[in-house]
Amino acid sequence: MLEARLTQGSLLKKIIEAIKDLVQDANFDCSDSGISLQAMDSAHVALCALLLKSDGFEPYRCDRNLSLGINLNSLSKMLKCSGNDDVITLKADDEGDILTMLFESPNQDRLCEYELKLMDIDSEHLGIPEQEFDCTVKMSSTEFARIVRDLSTLNESVTISATKEGVRFATAGEMGKGSVFLKPNSSVDDSSSSGSLPTTIQLSEPVSVTLSLKYLNNFTKAAPLSDTVTLQMTNDIPVLIDFSVGEIGYIRYFLAPKINEEE
Amino acid sequence: MLEARLTQGSLLKKIIEAIKDLVQDANFDCSDSGISLQAMDSAHVALCALLLKSDGFEPYRCDRNLSLGINLNSLSKMLKCSGNDDVITLKADDEGDILTMLFESPNQDRLCEYELKLMDIDSEHLGIPEQEFDCTVKMSSTEFARIVRDLSTLNESVTISATKEGVRFATAGEMGKGSVFLKPNSSVDDSSSSGSLPTTIQLSEPVSVTLSLKYLNNFTKAAPLSDTVTLQMTNDIPVLIDFSVGEIGYIRYFLAPKINEEE
DNA sequence: TCTTAAGCGC
DNA sequence: GCGCTTAAGA
Numbered sequence: 001m002l003e004a005r006l007t008q009g010s011l012l013k014k015i016i017e018a019i020k021d022l023v024q025d026a027n028f029d030c031s032d033s034g035i036s037l038q039a040m041d042s043a044h045v046a047l048c049a050l051l052l053k054s055d056g057f058e059p060y061r062c063d064r065n066l067s068l069g070i071n072l073n074s075l076s077k078m079l080k081c082s083g084n085d086d087v088i089t090l091k092a093d094d095e096g097d098i099l100t101m102l103f104e105s106p107n108q109d110r111l112c113e114y115e116l117k118l119m120d121i122d123s124e125h126l127g128i129p130e131q132e133f134d135c136t137v138k139m140s141s142t143e144f145a146r147i148v149r150d151l152s153t154l155n156e157s158v159t160i161s162a163t164k165e166g167v168r169f170a171t172a173g174e175m176g177k178g179s180v181f182l183k184p185n186s187s188v189d190d191s192s193s194s195g196s197l198p199t200t201i202q203l204s205e206p207v208s209v210t211l212s213l214k215y216l217n218n219f220t221k222a223a224p225l226s227d228t229v230t231l232q233m234t235n236d237i238p239v240l241i242d243f244s245v246g247e248i249g250y251i252r253y254f255l256a257p258k259i260n261e262e263e
Numbered sequence: 264m265l266e267a268r269l270t271q272g273s274l275l276k277k278i279i280e281a282i283k284d285l286v287q288d289a290n291f292d293c294s295d296s297g298i299s300l301q302a303m304d305s306a307h308v309a310l311c312a313l314l315l316k317s318d319g320f321e322p323y324r325c326d327r328n329l330s331l332g333i334n335l336n337s338l339s340k341m342l343k344c345s346g347n348d349d350v351i352t353l354k355a356d357d358e359g360d361i362l363t364m365l366f367e368s369p370n371q372d373r374l375c376e377y378e379l380k381l382m383d384i385d386s387e388h389l390g391i392p393e394q395e396f397d398c399t400v401k402m403s404s405t406e407f408a409r410i411v412r413d414l415s416t417l418n419e420s421v422t423i424s425a426t427k428e429g430v431r432f433a434t435a436g437e438m439g440k441g442s443v444f445l446k447p448n449s450s451v452d453d454s455s456s457s458g459s460l461p462t463t464i465q466l467s468e469p470v471s472v473t474l475s476l477k478y479l480n481n482f483t484k485a486a487p488l489s490d491t492v493t494l495q496m497t498n499d500i501p502v503l504i505d506f507s508v509g510e511i512g513y514i515r516y517f518l519a520p521k522i523n524e525e526e
Numbered sequence: 527t528c529t530t531a532a533g534c535g536c
Numbered sequence: 537g538c539g540c541t542t543a544a545g546a
Contacts, residue, residue: 143373150343150344151344153340153341153343153344154340174380175334175337175340175341175379175380176337176341176361176377176378176379176380177376177377177378178341178344178375178376178377178378179375179376179377180344180373180374180375181373181374181375181376182372182373183371183372183373183374185372198372199372347535527546528545528546529544529545529546530543530544530545530546531542531543531544531545532541532542532543532544533540533541533542533543534539534540534541534542535538535539535540535541536537536538536539536540
């Protein structure tokens with residue numbers, strides 16, 4: 001059986017919000033090392049990979065590997081019944097077809113128990129290659145969300161180009177063009193409380209990829225989970241966009257770039 | 264070419280918000296004295312006049328007179344991509360058909376460049392007469408906005424009547440009547456921090472004009488630009504409603520009164 | 527399309 | 537902390 005107690009239940013709520021617009025149904029694979037999920041969106045264009053390590057739970061127990069088939073919309077609805085400060089405990093029997101969720105209010109005054117019916121879902125276990133990327137950009141997740149939202153008003157796709165000098169997000173549409181350029185922060189620790197977090201760029205090779213803004217906008221639903229986002233890019237290879245989930249794991253999105261031909 | 268750098272970029276955002284609901288497309292006329300715009304609303308009922316003096320920009324350069332035909336909705340969308348603290352620089356070539364906008368974040372970490380395609384717009388240069396009015400009311404712009412909004416719930420038009428005793432905004436509809444009376448503030452500098460700014464009235468002749476609340480509501484979009492608004496009225500003559508734009512210019516609206524016959 | 531809920535700015 | 541604008545849901 002599975003029993004996993006998450007002190008900061010709001011994390012789970014944010015995680016599901018960050019996935020449910022991309023994936024309807026998915027298997028949560030539970031083992032003694034933790035809980036993971038891998039799924040493609042319905043159009044099979046983007047891939048989402050979630051990992052929650054067992055030591056992020058207190059306690060965590062998983063005797064046998066379990067694959068819990070879950071409708072994320074239903075799960076989201078139930079999680080909205082929990083308070084943001086609640087402690088959430090997930091329970092599932094080895095042979096059962098329900099996921100039991102316990103919501104405990106901080107002062108123990110309220111105890112909610114919800115049971116979610118599980119589904120059988122054909123799992124498409126996608127071998128996600130552990131690859132090296134030519135360029136890694138780490139930046140403020142809210143700034144990333146802002147840029148993606150801004151450029152979405154102009155067109156459907158954005159071209160992200162990175163050099164040592166900085167990273168550029170550019171698009172063009174009927175109204176005109178838009179381009180945002182971020183300089184990596186001077187090594188000097190500018191504690192000028194300049195609002196946004198510093199951008200850092202590591203690259204072995206300049207890169208330029210063109211991505212769907214609609215999907216990127218979907219991914220930025222994960223921004224509430226982490227102050228920073230990491231973009232990993234290599235030309236013509238799916239981009240990896242990584243949000244850490246507190247100290248306990250991550251949500252990663254993979255998105256194939258559009259092949260660079262003028263439309 | 265034009266190059267105009269506005270330190271307080273948020274002013275430009277507010278200006279466009281204050282115009283775009285009234286006018287879809289308009290020419291921004293640029294000369295060495297500054298940037299101006301004059302346009303009527305699509306129903307040709309109201310007139311909007313914007314002036315931004317060159318010395319409000321730092322620096323300002325305009326070699327030749329330029330008329331930039333702009334779709335205000337597109338401009339608004341692009342300006343929303345700027346941060347509220349950004350410095351905004353406008354650039355246009357003499358023979359070009361684009362307006363380039365630079366948004367610089369305060370700490371220079373982010374640099375955005377947007378290009379707006381320009382349009383050819385038949386300019387209807389309306390000779391706006393410099394006229395004397397019988398009555399000038401200066402009052403809090405937020406209070407004005409509040410009154411207009413409140414009375415809008417009762418009917419479509421408001422009758423503004425001013426005497427030395429004060430100014431009255433009155434309307435009547437199916438529900439009933441509404442009337443707001445503002446006394447000019449006593450000459451004594453009442454620093455009673457009474458919330459709202461004092462009202463002042465100068466008049467050579469009592470006036471009474473009936474105006475469309477729908478249009479007045481449109482005009483109050485300019486309230487964020489200035490703490491005060493100035494109403495200038497003469498019976499049966501278009502009313503002038505003036506919001507100053509910081510120290511650098513103004514937005515003025517002209518609205519013809521309804522002819523005073525019971526509907 | 528309208529209503530409601532969340533995020534952002536003042 | 538309050539109000540507003542914007543995004544999601546009915």
